[in-house]
Amino acid sequence: MAEITTQMVKELREATSAGILDCKKALAQAEGDFDKAVEYLREKGLSAAAKKADREANEGLIGTYVHPGSRMAGMVEVNCETDFVARTEQFQELARDLAMHVVAARPEYVSREDVPADVIEKEKAIFRAQLAETDRPAHIWDKIIEGKVDKWYGDICLLEQPFIKNPDQTVQALMMQSIGSLGENIRIRRFSRLELGGS
Amino acid sequence: MAEITTQMVKELREATSAGILDCKKALAQAEGDFDKAVEYLREKGLSAAAKKADREANEGLIGTYVHPGSRMAGMVEVNCETDFVARTEQFQELARDLAMHVVAARPEYVSREDVPADVIEKEKAIFRAQLAETDRPAHIWDKIIEGKVDKWYGDICLLEQPFIKNPDQTVQALMMQSIGSLGENIRIRRFSRLELGGS
Numbered sequence: 001m002a003e004i005t006t007q008m009v010k011e012l013r014e015a016t017s018a019g020i021l022d023c024k025k026a027l028a029q030a031e032g033d034f035d036k037a038v039e040y041l042r043e044k045g046l047s048a049a050a051k052k053a054d055r056e057a058n059e060g061l062i063g064t065y066v067h068p069g070s071r072m073a074g075m076v077e078v079n080c081e082t083d084f085v086a087r088t089e090q091f092q093e094l095a096r097d098l099a100m101h102v103v104a105a106r107p108e109y110v111s112r113e114d115v116p117a118d119v120i121e122k123e124k125a126i127f128r129a130q131l132a133e134t135d136r137p138a139h140i141w142d143k144i145i146e147g148k149v150d151k152w153y154g155d156i157c158l159l160e161q162p163f164i165k166n167p168d169q170t171v172q173a174l175m176m177q178s179i180g181s182l183g184e185n186i187r188i189r190r191f192s193r194l195e196l197g198g199s
Numbered sequence: 200m201a202e203i204t205t206q207m208v209k210e211l212r213e214a215t216s217a218g219i220l221d222c223k224k225a226l227a228q229a230e231g232d233f234d235k236a237v238e239y240l241r242e243k244g245l246s247a248a249a250k251k252a253d254r255e256a257n258e259g260l261i262g263t264y265v266h267p268g269s270r271m272a273g274m275v276e277v278n279c280e281t282d283f284v285a286r287t288e289q290f291q292e293l294a295r296d297l298a299m300h301v302v303a304a305r306p307e308y309v310s311r312e313d314v315p316a317d318v319i320e321k322e323k324a325i326f327r328a329q330l331a332e333t334d335r336p337a338h339i340w341d342k343i344i345e346g347k348v349d350k351w352y353g354d355i356c357l358l359e360q361p362f363i364k365n366p367d368q369t370v371q372a373l374m375m376q377s378i379g380s381l382g383e384n385i386r387i388r389r390f391s392r393l394e395l396g397g398s
Binding site for chain 1: 257258263271291389391393394395
């Protein structure tokens with residue numbers, strides 16, 4: 001069983017505003033996996049942050065980042081609930097960090113829900129073709145492909161990528177943590193990235 | 200006949216690097232219309248800038264602009280031929296100005312060639328429906344619609360918009376002028392614009 005450190009409990013509390021005991025239990029259930037622990041608290045209705053994540057968020061700002069040399073730049077629309085929070089130093093830093101992340105990590109979509117069905121099918125076909133070259137038995141292919149697609153989402157979806165300034169944390173976990181500490185729903189609505197000569 | 204001022208000749212020379220007499224003749228032919236005069240010089244093969252506009256341009260930079268308040272921002276990929284020109288103050292200012300223009304003037308496409316056929320058809324159908332409400336004879340509709348579509352391109356295509364810092368000049372004319380003064384082909388490859396709560 002995974003060890004649950006005080007630090008892990010502290011981070012989960014910051015992200016979800018849930019109680020200490022609930023956080024410990026969630027981390028134990030999730031074997032120390034932060035995102036799964038958040039999911040657990042959310043399912044049990046114990047995460048105040050998860051509840052906030054369902055609220056409307058139409059304020060916010062456009063975070064921007066230009067890489068030195070100006071050959072790459074990115075923009076992110078980050079929403080919160082009030083202009084008051086949008087003006088805080090913490091929110092502005094978050095928006096800037098997310099724009100920097102977009103420039104560095106080259107995501108293609110915000111979340112896995114945004115990936116078009118035909119793009120997913122194409123990716124699955126590639127994985128299937130790769131499997132056909134191996135001697136893996138056909139009845140476990142679906143399971144393997146599911147795992148590969150999951151990993152692929154982690155590469156191309158902004159929310160599932162490891163956060164560039166702290167790779168132990170996904171961008172989703174950073175968002176939950178920010179919701180916890182800013183006390184409002186916060187979401188990434190969309191982003192844009194330009195690179196000189198890029199496609 | 201339109202009066203051709205020394206200032207107009209000077210600007211056309213800067214934009215095209217053509218000779219004084221050719222510029223005067225082009226402006227007279229074009230009845231003082233800058234863009235038409237450029238076109239004339241180009242057709243006659245007298246514009247060095249027009250010749251340069253056919254050369255490859257793969258260097259450059261991403262110009263960015265964030266509107267005060269960070270509720271709007273824009274990026275533009277501006278290409279030139281060499282990194283040397285990309286590093287000049289003039290080119291960097293051009294890229295910044297173009298990004299500011301994109302934020303303020305809300306273009307939808309770079310040039311009229313980028314507007315998809317179905318979007319054009321939809322717009323024409325609207326103009327046709329408007330004409331059906333009038334008593335204009337049907338045989339002049341096509342001519343009227345052509346004029347309206349032309350005006351519409353001027354609203355939505357970056358290159359045809361009046362430049363925000365000098366509305367007497369189109370962005371296309373600014374580009375030609377920059378090609379003339381920087382001595383390299385320069386083009387706007389693409390742009391992106393985000394506005395809080397925008398579509």
